[in-house]
Amino acid sequence: MILDICPSPALYPYYQQENDTVIVVDIFRASTTICHMLHNGATAVIPVADIDEAKRYKEKGYLVGAERNTRKCDFADCGNSPFDYTAERVKGREVVFTTTNGTMAIKQSEDARELLIGSFSNIGALISHCIERSEHIVVLCAGWNNRINMEDMLFGGAFFERLSSRRRVSFGSDSVRIAQLLWQLAKKDLLTFLQESDHYPRLVANSAVGDVAYCLNSDTLSVVPLYHPADKKIRAHP
Amino acid sequence: MILDICPSPALYPYYQQENDTVIVVDIFRASTTICHMLHNGATAVIPVADIDEAKRYKEKGYLVGAERNTRKCDFADCGNSPFDYTAERVKGREVVFTTTNGTMAIKQSEDARELLIGSFSNIGALISHCIERSEHIVVLCAGWNNRINMEDMLFGGAFFERLSSRRRVSFGSDSVRIAQLLWQLAKKDLLTFLQESDHYPRLVANSAVGDVAYCLNSDTLSVVPLYHPADKKIRAHP
Numbered sequence: 001m002i003l004d005i006c007p008s009p010a011l012y013p014y015y016q017q018e019n020d021t022v023i024v025v026d027i028f029r030a031s032t033t034i035c036h037m038l039h040n041g042a043t044a045v046i047p048v049a050d051i052d053e054a055k056r057y058k059e060k061g062y063l064v065g066a067e068r069n070t071r072k073c074d075f076a077d078c079g080n081s082p083f084d085y086t087a088e089r090v091k092g093r094e095v096v097f098t099t100t101n102g103t104m105a106i107k108q109s110e111d112a113r114e115l116l117i118g119s120f121s122n123i124g125a126l127i128s129h130c131i132e133r134s135e136h137i138v139v140l141c142a143g144w145n146n147r148i149n150m151e152d153m154l155f156g157g158a159f160f161e162r163l164s165s166r167r168r169v170s171f172g173s174d175s176v177r178i179a180q181l182l183w184q185l186a187k188k189d190l191l192t193f194l195q196e197s198d199h200y201p202r203l204v205a206n207s208a209v210g211d212v213a214y215c216l217n218s219d220t221l222s223v224v225p226l227y228h229p230a231d232k233k234i235r236a237h238p
Numbered sequence: 239m240i241l242d243i244c245p246s247p248a249l250y251p252y253y254q255q256e257n258d259t260v261i262v263v264d265i266f267r268a269s270t271t272i273c274h275m276l277h278n279g280a281t282a283v284i285p286v287a288d289i290d291e292a293k294r295y296k297e298k299g300y301l302v303g304a305e306r307n308t309r310k311c312d313f314a315d316c317g318n319s320p321f322d323y324t325a326e327r328v329k330g331r332e333v334v335f336t337t338t339n340g341t342m343a344i345k346q347s348e349d350a351r352e353l354l355i356g357s358f359s360n361i362g363a364l365i366s367h368c369i370e371r372s373e374h375i376v377v378l379c380a381g382w383n384n385r386i387n388m389e390d391m392l393f394g395g396a397f398f399e400r401l402s403s404r405r406r407v408s409f410g411s412d413s414v415r416i417a418q419l420l421w422q423l424a425k426k427d428l429l430t431f432l433q434e435s436d437h438y439p440r441l442v443a444n445s446a447v448g449d450v451a452y453c454l455n456s457d458t459l460s461v462v463p464l465y466h467p468a469d470k471k472i473r474a475h476p
Contacts, residue, residue, distance in 0.1 A: 145250060149412045177434065178388065198411055
C-alpha cells in the first residue's frame with residue numbers, strides 16, 4: 001500500500017496514478033462540513049464550482065450552502081460551518097455546496113478511481129475503508145487558492161500515522177515525510193499549534209473560530225462520503 | 239520584508255506578486271551547479287528548457303551541460319554535477335544548461351522583477367543582496383517533476399532563519415512555517431536527514447552521491463547569479 005499527499009489541487013496531475021483512491025481534505029472547513037451533513041442525514045451533497053450554478057439550484061428550491069473567503073454568501077441558506085447543517089435542516093434532503101477551495105479540489109480529482117471526502121472527524125472510518133480496497137491513496141489537500149496550508153498537511157501526517165499502525169505503508173513522495181514530521185510536532189496540542197497558521201486569523205475575523213475545535217476532533221463520525229461521478233453527487237458509502 | 243516559499247514551479251502563479259525577488263533553488267543539483275559555474279569564471283549560463291535546443295547550441299560550438307532524470311545526456315559535454323564545471327573548462331565561456339527541474343523553474347518565473355539562483359553554497363551572499371533591495375522574496379523550489387521535495391524546502395527554512403536574524407521578516411504563507419519547522423529538525427545533521435528523501439537514492443543509483451556534501455555546504459561561494467530577461471542569460475551580479 002502506497003500513500004501520497006498532494007499539497008495543492010493544482011498539483012494533482014503530478015501526483016495522480018491510474019488506481020488512485022483520492023481523499024479530498026479541507027479541514028477548515030468544507031470537508032469536515034460535508035461529513036457532518038451526511039452524518040446528519042442529508043441524502044447527498046452536490047458540489048458545484050461556481051456561485052451562479054449554486055444560485056440556479058437555489059431558484060429550483062434546493063437547500064444551498066455557499067461560502068467565499070470564509071464568509072457565507074448572502075443568497076445561500078447556509079455557509080461553511082458544520083453547525084449550519086443540523087439534522088432538522090438536512091435530513092432527507094440534497095444539499096448543494098460551493099466553497100472557496102474544497103469544491104475546486106473535488107473537481108480537480110473527479111476522475112479518480114475512487115474519490116472520498118476526509119476530515120479528522122471520520123479519519124478512522126476512512127482508514128478502515130481504505131485498508132479493505134485501496135492500493136495507492138492520495139490525500140489531496142484543498143489548500144488556500146492553490147497555496148499549501150498547514151492544517152490539511154497535518155491531516156495527511158495523521159492519516160499516515162494511523163494507516164501505518166495497521167498496514168505496511170510506503171511513502172509516495174517527500175510530501176508524506178514532510179506531513180509526518182509536522183504531525184509529530186503538532187499532535188500533542190493541535191489547536192495551539194494551528195493558532196500560528198494562515199487560516200486561523202481568517203476564521204477569527206469571520207466569527208468562525210467556534211468551528212475550530214469541532215474540525216480538529218478525531219473519530220466523532222463514522223460516515224465515509226463517496227463521490228459518484230455518474231451524477232456528480234457525494235453520498236455516504238453504505 | 240516578506241518571505242514566501244513556493245514549493246513547486248507549477249504553483250508559482252499562486253505565490254507570485256508584482257514586486258517579487260524570486261530565488262530559484264534546485265539544491266540537488268542544478269542551482270548549486272549554476273553557482274559553481276559562475277564562481278569558476280563562466281561569463282554566463284544560458285538556461286534552455288528542451289534537449290533539442292541544447293543540441294542546436296552544441297552544433298554551434300557552445301559548451302553544453304544537459305541532464306535528464308539524474309543522468310548526463312550523451313550528446314552533452316557535461317552533466318549536472320558541479321565538479322563537471324572546472325575553471326579550466328568554463329572560464330571565459332558561456333555555458334548552455336538544461337536539467338530536469340531547475341531550468342523549468344527558471345522559465346516559470348522569468349517575468350519576476352528580479353530572478354536569482356540560490357543554493358546553500360551562496361546563501362549568505364543572497365541574503366546580503368536581498369536585504370539591500372528586496373521587499374517580497376519568493377524562494378521557488380524546483381522540486382521533482384512539479385512534486386515538492388525535502389531538500390529545496392529545507393533551503394527555504396534555512397533562508398528564513400538567516401534572513402530573520404538580520405531583518406524583521408513576515409511569513410508570506412504557511413509554506414514558510416512548514417519549511418522553518420523542517421529546518422529546525424534537519425539542520426544539526428542535514429546529510430543524515432536527507433538520506434531519507436526521494437532524491438537521495440536516485441543520486442546513489444546514478445553515481446552522483448559524491449556531489450551531496452558539496453551541495454549541502456553553506457557559504458562556500460560569494461556569487462549572486464542574476465537572470466537577465468533581455469537576453470535570457472544568467473550572469474554573476476557585479
